[in-house]
Amino acid sequence: MIQAPRGTFDILPDSAAQRKVVEEQTEKILGAAGYRRIETPTFESTDLFARGVGEATDIVQKEMYSFDDGGGRSLTLRPEVTAPICRAYLEHGMHKLAQPVKLWYLSSCFRSESPQRGRYRQFWQVGAEAIGSSAPETDAELIVLLADLLEALGVKGTRLRLSSLGTPETRSAYREELKTFLRAHEAELADTVRGRIELNPLRAFDSDDRRTQAVMRDAPLLIDRLNNEDAEHFAQVRALLDDAGIAYELDPTLVRGLDYYTRTVWEFTSDELGAQSGVGGGGRYDGLIELLDGPPTPGVGWAAGIERMLLAASDLAAPAEPVDLFVALARPDGTRTAFELARDARRAGLQAQLELAGRSLKGQLKHADRIHARWVAIVGENGVATLRDMQSHEQRDTKLENVIPTILRGGTP
Ligand code: HAM
Numbered sequence: 001m002i003q004a005p006r007g008t009f010d011i012l013p014d015s016a017a018q019r020k021v022v023e024e025q026t027e028k029i030l031g032a033a034g035y036r037r038i039e040t041p042t043f044e045s046t047d048l049f050a051r052g053v054g055e056a057t058d059i060v061q062k063e064m065y066s067f068d069d070g071g072g073r074s075l076t077l078r079p080e081v082t083a084p085i086c087r088a089y090l091e092h093g094m095h096k097l098a099q100p101v102k103l104w105y106l107s108s109c110f111r112s113e114s115p116q117r118g119r120y121r122q123f124w125q126v127g128a129e130a131i132g133s134s135a136p137e138t139d140a141e142l143i144v145l146l147a148d149l150l151e152a153l154g155v156k157g158t159r160l161r162l163s164s165l166g167t168p169e170t171r172s173a174y175r176e177e178l179k180t181f182l183r184a185h186e187a188e189l190a191d192t193v194r195g196r197i198e199l200n201p202l203r204a205f206d207s208d209d210r211r212t213q214a215v216m217r218d219a220p221l222l223i224d225r226l227n228n229e230d231a232e233h234f235a236q237v238r239a240l241l242d243d244a245g246i247a248y249e250l251d252p253t254l255v256r257g258l259d260y261y262t263r264t265v266w267e268f269t270s271d272e273l274g275a276q277s278g279v280g281g282g283g284r285y286d287g288l289i290e291l292l293d294g295p296p297t298p299g300v301g302w303a304a305g306i307e308r309m310l311l312a313a314s315d316l317a318a319p320a321e322p323v324d325l326f327v328a329l330a331r332p333d334g335t336r337t338a339f340e341l342a343r344d345a346r347r348a349g350l351q352a353q354l355e356l357a358g359r360s361l362k363g364q365l366k367h368a369d370r371i372h373a374r375w376v377a378i379v380g381e382n383g384v385a386t387l388r389d390m391q392s393h394e395q396r397d398t399k400l401e402n403v404i405p406t407i408l409r410g411g412t413p
Contacts, residue, residue, distance in 0.1 A: 054259025
């Protein structure tokens, strides 16, 4: 039997109904703050991610699904959506619109990671990006919107970790300082950390090796090296979050897996999730548009994993889909009448289903009960149907043309 590829999954109807709730809540919460929906292609030039996400990241180094387009150009299934949105911002001249341009998305993403609970090779993100504003209010507003979404979906056990990475200059000076520190302690570091001192020294904070962790307790912290402007920006973001009553934990070692971040970064985790605890995260990326050959343009945003939100909101109930009418057949020769009645009912705005499996009348009524049909019309002879109220179990005969008006009147003949 052919199965879905490892790390991918089918979205079955019950799950699709839950996801619809996620989509509706995202639209409601972000729409209320003026964010408008955008969709970008599933694949992009590989170069977009190599430049945007960063050559040194795990994503670019080993997790991208890249392929030749047949004409010698390398394309990649998007591992994330921020770089594509910045590409679209530039391609469509969105700098001419009122700034910031506020966008939200619901998109599939692809990363070749080893699959486990909450970590897949195709997964879905909802996200928001505000491009063209460096105001700390933008950062704080986005964090509040993500907190609101997680709350609205009932995501349990959430915590917010917050930090600031400063500007690229501060960061590169700090990287040198950290490299010097790591080199001085090389003998005490895990092999993987030692191997990445030059390429990605910040990842040392992420290590789960005990000796490395002991070394890192004395390591210099970027947050102590921020210049005045960045420190002031971060202080304002924090003050706004404090005013909004959003609890957070300052985490100066917060490492995000993407290289484009500047200034504010954050991540919501959930205690319900185990190892893959990051439910949604984001940050400011004031240099990204320039990296993609655009003019200096600040930006900030977040993305949250739909599967992880649903895992951590285990009791998210999708509203039952109502069935107003089930059209049953008393005799097999009533098929055409039944077909027409179901169609007319739908045109009148009802959710109407038709018997399609050749069941006995008893079987049809049982089925109608199982799908929670509110009414059953049993099509009989000579233009007459029996209309059965599935709540009270009362039934009466009526002319076929009265079936729909009666249901629309709530059962009054
Ligand atoms: P990210 O932290 O890489 O950020 O991903 C955001 C969320 O996507 C994660 O918090 C997680 O819930 C979900 N996620 C990531 N990888 C997987 C996976 N393999 N399986 C299931 N879920 C996963 C970004 O992608 C940035 N673009 C966020 C951003 C937007 N920053 C600024 N704007």
